[in-house]
Amino acid sequence: MSGRPILTAAAMRAAEAACMAGGTGAGVLMDRAGAAVAKATWRFAAGAPTLVLCGPRNNGGDGYVVARMLRERGVDVTVAALGEPRSAHALAARVAWGGPVVALDDAPARAVLVDALFGTGLARGLEPAVAAVLVGLAGAARVRIAVDVPSGVATDDGATFGTALPIYDMTVALGALKPAHRLQPAAALCGRVVVADIGVPVEASELTAIGRPSLPAPGAEDHKYTRGMVAVLSGAMGGAALLAATAAQRAGAGYVVLAGGSSVGGLHALVHRQGTEVLADSRVDAVLCGPGLGRGAGAERTLVAALACGRPLVLDADALRLVSPAVLRGLAVPAIVTPHAGEFEHLFGTLPGSRIDRARAAAAMAQCVVVLKGADTVIAAPDGRVAIADPAPAWLATAGTGDVLAGLVAAMRARIDDPFAAAQAAVWLHGAAAEAAGAVLVADDLLDMIRKVVSACQ
Numbered sequence: 479m480s481g482r483p484i485l486t487a488a489a490m491r492a493a494e495a496a497c498m499a500g501g502t503g504a505g506v507l508m509d510r511a512g513a514a515v516a517k518a519t520w521r522f523a524a525g526a527p528t529l530v531l532c533g534p535r536n537n538g539g540d541g542y543v544v545a546r547m548l549r550e551r552g553v554d555v556t557v558a559a560l561g562e563p564r565s566a567h568a569l570a571a572r573v574a575w576g577g578p579v580v581a582l583d584d585a586p587a588r589a590v591l592v593d594a595l596f597g598t599g600l601a602r603g604l605e606p607a608v609a610a611v612l613v614g615l616a617g618a619a620r621v622r623i624a625v626d627v628p629s630g631v632a633t634d635d636g637a638t639f640g641t642a643l644p645i646y647d648m649t650v651a652l653g654a655l656k657p658a659h660r661l662q663p664a665a666a667l668c669g670r671v672v673v674a675d676i677g678v679p680v681e682a683s684e685l686t687a688i689g690r691p692s693l694p695a696p697g698a699e700d701h702k703y704t705r706g707m708v709a710v711l712s713g714a715m716g717g718a719a720l721l722a723a724t725a726a727q728r729a730g731a732g733y734v735v736l737a738g739g740s741s742v743g744g745l746h747a748l749v750h751r752q753g754t755e756v757l758a759d760s761r762v763d764a765v766l767c768g769p770g771l772g773r774g775a776g777a778e779r780t781l782v783a784a785l786a787c788g789r790p791l792v793l794d795a796d797a798l799r800l801v802s803p804a805v806l807r808g809l810a811v812p813a814i815v816t817p818h819a820g821e822f823e824h825l826f827g828t829l830p831g832s833r834i835d836r837a838r839a840a841a842a843m844a845q846c847v848v849v850l851k852g853a854d855t856v857i858a859a860p861d862g863r864v865a866i867a868d869p870a871p872a873w874l875a876t877a878g879t880g881d882v883l884a885g886l887v888a889a890m891r892a893r894i895d896d897p898f899a900a901a902q903a904a905v906w907l908h909g910a911a912a913e914a915a916g917a918v919l920v921a922d923d924l925l926d927m928i929r930k931v932v933s934a935c936q
């Protein structure tokens with residue numbers, strides 16, 4: 479499983495510079511970028527009258543190329559500019575367009591809007607008047623397409639600088655995905671994200687998108703223990719641990735023990751044990767502690783036993799209120815922790831920067847894999863690698879879905895040695911199960927979908 483690279487603005491510029499040093503001119507790249515957007519627009523909008531908004535620099539330059547290429551396909555194109563071109567390549571692209579250009583304030587509404595105002599160079603928010611015109615024109619269009627990134631978003635952290643911006647139907651990412659295509663609030667504006675190959679070689683990146691994992695079916699020589707033995711430590715609220723244990727079973731763990739709590743029920747194949755003696759069983763491949771644990775003295779005893787057992791740990795929910803980065807750092811086997819934003823801040827404090835920066839800093843601080851959950855889940859490894867999930871259905875914002883994720887992480891950790899890869903596989907399965915469950919899902923519905931999405935990974 480190696481996800482697609484995600485490049486920051488600086489990394490993209492470096493990749494482009496290397497490509498240009500190899501002899502490909504910036505004008506050639508701009509022509510490729512514009513051609514890719516024109517092709518995508520043509521496919522999406524079937525030649526309807528199109529308004530292209532062009533900014534002063536290279537994103538605007540791409541826009542002039544789009545306009546020229548759509549005109550060559552016979553499309554009725556109107557170009558509106560925010561000021562005169564201020565980069566040599568944007569100027570050359572405007573000259574090559576050669577047609578009329580109106581001021582942004584005078585732009586007429588058209589069925590299709592192509593936004594090439596600002597791209598990866600944007601360093602501050604759009605002026606309110608510019609944002610208002612953009613939102614108005616987008617509202618009047620049937621199809622809205624952003625060139626590279628929606629204008630007005632910060633490429634590296636997905637911020638919108640507090641400005642109201644349009645929601646697009648499609649964003650054509652040039653050369654590679656950028657963080658803004660995956661981090662909120664920007665990601666929610668992008669619509670469908672299409673990555674256009676503009677011939678810029680992109681080297682392996684520390685930052686990637688989470689891709690579909692490879693989870694081969696068991697072989698003839700496998701038995702229940704080789705498929706992964708998971709111990710889920712229960713506590714005050716047995717339902718949460720039961721959800722997690724069932725998720726681990728459905729994700730393919732060969733033997734799942736629910737231990738330490740008072741819960742009964744679940745699938746018949748689930749093994750219930752009193753106490754935490756199961757932790758001494760050397761066949762246990764992964765231990766989950768946290769869902770339904772509670773925060774009392776009993777919870778602390780259970781957590782202490784888990785921390786002492788020397789097995790790969792997954793810590794979630796209440797366990798995250800009872801550990802510290804120093805304790806995690808002291809573990810012989812790196813743990814996986816799965817905090818939402820509130821648990822993250824409680825555990826790691828207020829860290830600066832984007833979600834990527836914060837997750838990365840926390841993973842380094844605690845020497846563990848951090849799954850920072852949310853609408854834009856970010857996973858960080860202690861060595862600096864970070865993976866971002868594709869946007870998951872907002873229906874996941876409901877009780878118990880985190881417990882299901884924790885069970886999936888434990889099941890994947892039991893079969894995948896690299897905790898960073900295991901966490902990615904689990905997050906992918908969780909998102910795919912939510913997609914399959916559809917609207918108004920509850921956590922139990924995810925359990926029914928896990929088998930289906932695991933089979934899609936064989």
Ligand SMILES: NC(=O)C1=CN([C@@H]2O[C@H](COP(=O)(O)OP(=O)(O)OC[C@H]3O[C@@H](n4cnc5c(N)ncnc54)[C@H](OP(=O)(O)O)[C@@H]3O)[C@@H](O)[C@H]2O)[C@@H](O)CC1
Pocket residue numbers: 490491494495504507508511533534535536537538539540565595596597598599600601602603604605625626627652676
């Ligand atoms: N790199 C490549 O090889 C290729 C890149 N390509 C394309 O280039 C795009 C990046 O282009 P870019 O770097 O020229 O910046 P871009 O995003 O057009 O404009 C930002 C500039 O605008 C300004 N500015 C900033 N904020 C502002 C504000 N709020 N309101 C007003 N002005 C503001 C600020 O300039 P300043 O005002 O500070 O002088 C800043 O520098 C990229 O997304 C892709 O589409 C393709 O052609 C393929 C090859």
Ligand SMILES: [K+]
Pocket residue numbers: 537593594595596597624625626627628629
């Ligand atoms: K744009």
